[in-house]
Amino acid sequence: MKQILIEKSVLENNDKAAAENRAFLNAQKAFTINLMGSPGSGKTSVLENIISSISLNYNMAIIEGDLYTAKDAARIARCNTNVIQINTAGACHLDASMVRKALSHIDTKHLDFLIIENIGNLVCPASYDLGEDIKVVVMSVTEGNDKPLKYPSMFQRCSAVILNKTDLLPMTDFNIEEFYQDVYSLNENVKVFEISCKDGTGVTSLTRFLMGAIRNKKDV
């Protein structure tokens, strides 16, 4: 019997592809977000709300990940933005090689801002680095305020949480104090944006944060 020491990361291939994506996007100085969250939390709605004001100032592109259909890409295309749809046909997360392939199909010359909308799922996407600058989670008040502690990995690894559908707060038992307590216990440095895609509340402070980050990346 022989024992062979390996100590090799199972995600090594993904991490290599992610590092290549990151090098490519850094060379373009394109600020990149990995946008995650449960199905229906409002990821695409958030994009629809921020595109018009950001694209006045910056060149942006969007990669849409879904298991099936190009419905989200069609919604984004209506906002006059570069968009490409990835269909994973069942896979529960995007990986870095899918993003690399998608990047080869979009015009990345002069790109300032790339958003990758991941598959609606609060678990698996958190483990796969895509080459992004930051991870952002969209969570909606109708999901209940216990989600950060039930799905801690994603909330722990993200830089910002967008709490969406605040227009529905009066209709739910969402406990906002508990929500902040839980999120900060996982990640003290996280930024939280309360927004409603329905009535536009909070959208301006989110776009201000994003444009600041885009500008910072241009300046480095």
Added chain:
Amino acid sequence: MHELSIIYNVIEIAKEYAEKNSLKKIDKINMSIGEFCCLQEDSLHFAFEGLQKGTLCENAKLHIEVQEAQAYCKNCNLEFKISFTDKLCPYCNAFSHQIMTGYEILVASIEGE
């Protein structure tokens, strides 16, 4: 949910190293996973039973060791054990986001002949 693709890669790595070291069969695969990586051990074993058939690992056992999560405190220059909801340094009480271990998913070693 992605346990199946994780195990697929585990078996690929095991086969690669078995070949390099001229093993004819693999008896055991030792995996090491961090407690933050959100993999379900039962699902890993279930996926392994499905995918090992017809490979060098046909009769192999999968052993999984869970590594505790640790963060680094830059005030105190030391590493300490953390959980999802407790990342405060036990000495200076500062929150640390510098997670050193907890996310890794490794093939640690294989045994065979």
